[in-house]
Amino acid sequence: MKCAQCMTKNCAKLGQNCTDKEFTTIASAYEGETQQIMECAACTEGNFYNELTRIEETRQFCQYMGYKKIGLAFCVGVHREARLVEAYFRKFFEVESVICKVCGVDKAKLGLQQIKEGARESMCNPAMQAKLLEEAGVEFNVSMGLCVGHDAIFNHASSVPVTVLVAKDRVLAHNPLGAIYSRYWLKKLGIYEEEV
Numbered sequence: 001m002k003c004a005q006c007m008t009k010n011c012a013k014l015g016q017n018c019t020d021k022e023f024t025t026i027a028s029a030y031e032g033e034t035q036q037i038m039e040c041a042a043c044t045e046g047n048f049y050n051e052l053t054r055i056e057e058t059r060q061f062c063q064y065m066g067y068k069k070i071g072l073a074f075c076v077g078v079h080r081e082a083r084l085v086e087a088y089f090r091k092f093f094e095v096e097s098v099i100c101k102v103c104g105v106d107k108a109k110l111g112l113q114q115i116k117e118g119a120r121e122s123m124c125n126p127a128m129q130a131k132l133l134e135e136a137g138v139e140f141n142v143s144m145g146l147c148v149g150h151d152a153i154f155n156h157a158s159s160v161p162v163t164v165l166v167a168k169d170r171v172l173a174h175n176p177l178g179a180i181y182s183r184y185w186l187k188k189l190g191i192y193e194e195e196v
Helices: 023-028 033-048 054-065 076-089 126-135 150-157 183-189
Strands: 069-074 094-099 140-144 162-166
Touching (some): 033 054, 054 076, 054 162, 069 076, 069 126, 076 094, 076 140, 076 162, 094 126
Parallel strands (some): 069 140
């Protein structure tokens, strides 16, 4: 699959199927909770297209799903933002929140590389974030600013569906696509639009 290189996007425009997947195979991927998620995602998109922010869309989707209790897994670097997001979500749901440094385990105990050698440094703990939210009985998780890799562990360990509200990018104020929107960053990354 090389969809990023396709210039026609006929799957979106004309319903073209460029794969060998029959409809029955596709439909079988959307059963039970997955079908319900698809229906509620379509309702959120269809009813509020280009009207709601991502935080509002997340709330609306969770309401469509009938969730009562959601989890918030966040990075210590976005603690202030997590407090504000939690305050918003608490208007609609019961919210459990878990910081990345939960349990306070020293990186040295797991032989992990430190940012500043010789200093005591608590490791990020995405597996325990997921476990603690599971134990709290959340029905859905929202990820905020977890590091690359840590987010993968959290998503993999989560027992419930996960959405990303904030993708960490320390350099670009948590806006990873900023690098693609800036000709200076494109040059630094060695990407030239005329070559793609």
